[in-house]
Amino acid sequence: MIDAVDYQLIAAVQHGLPITARPYAAIAAQLGIGETEVIERLQVLRQLGLIKRWGVVVKHRQLGYQANAMIVLDVPDQQVEALGRQISSYAFINLCYQRPRQGERWPYNLYCMIHGKSRDTVLQQWAELVTGCGLGGFGKEILFSRRCFKQRGAVYQSAAQQLEPAHG
Incomplete structure (x- = not known):
């Protein structure tokens, strides 16, 4: 089962990892948790199928x-x-x-x-x-296509907004 920190983690990584020597440490500092916990949570989210893959977005x-x-x-x-x-x-x-x-x-x-x-x-x-x-x-x-007005990957929530689990 995922919790509020997982939702915050998803929000933090949905636009990509920070370009730094230790991107998971930067995310951990942002969320107020440890770097190891970030990595472990991402592994669980991947195992649950909530994160399909990591990749580079090419224009x-x-x-x-x-x-x-x-x-x-x-x-x-x-x-x-x-x-x-x-x-x-x-x-x-x-x-x-x-x-x-x-x-x-x-x-x-x-x-x-x-x-x-x-x-x-x-x-x-x-x-x-x-x-x-x-x-x-x-x-x-x-x-x-004749013209591209906008193209981007899916965005599920803003970094400031915490996604709440769906009810029902």
Whole structure:
């Protein structure tokens, strides 16, 4: 079971670790606990599946990945799980998730993203996906981004705000 300190720890690390020789010590000082306790709590949060992984966030557009496409698919509900897993197995797929359909005007229920350096590369990868996953018979659209107004990782709470456990 997690406690208030765990919620504060999640808030402290959600934007990344401080760039310092001992980042866990810096977080510990911020929270008023020991460095070892920070590490142990993070290990428990990872074991519980509340922290999936540690990683670096790369701004893909600034690295030349300008062709970004969201692919939307109208897949029979009984095939979503299998196709979602199959699509996710392709290295060029960055995200893949299911969402509810929104009636006849927007019948799509499976979404995925491809980030590429060129539109042609993304279209080739899309063709590979259609063939490899047998998507030819499904309703589908490929939607290329025109402009990015904002993109960031998920933020669950401000550093000053303590997230309370959900009730219910």
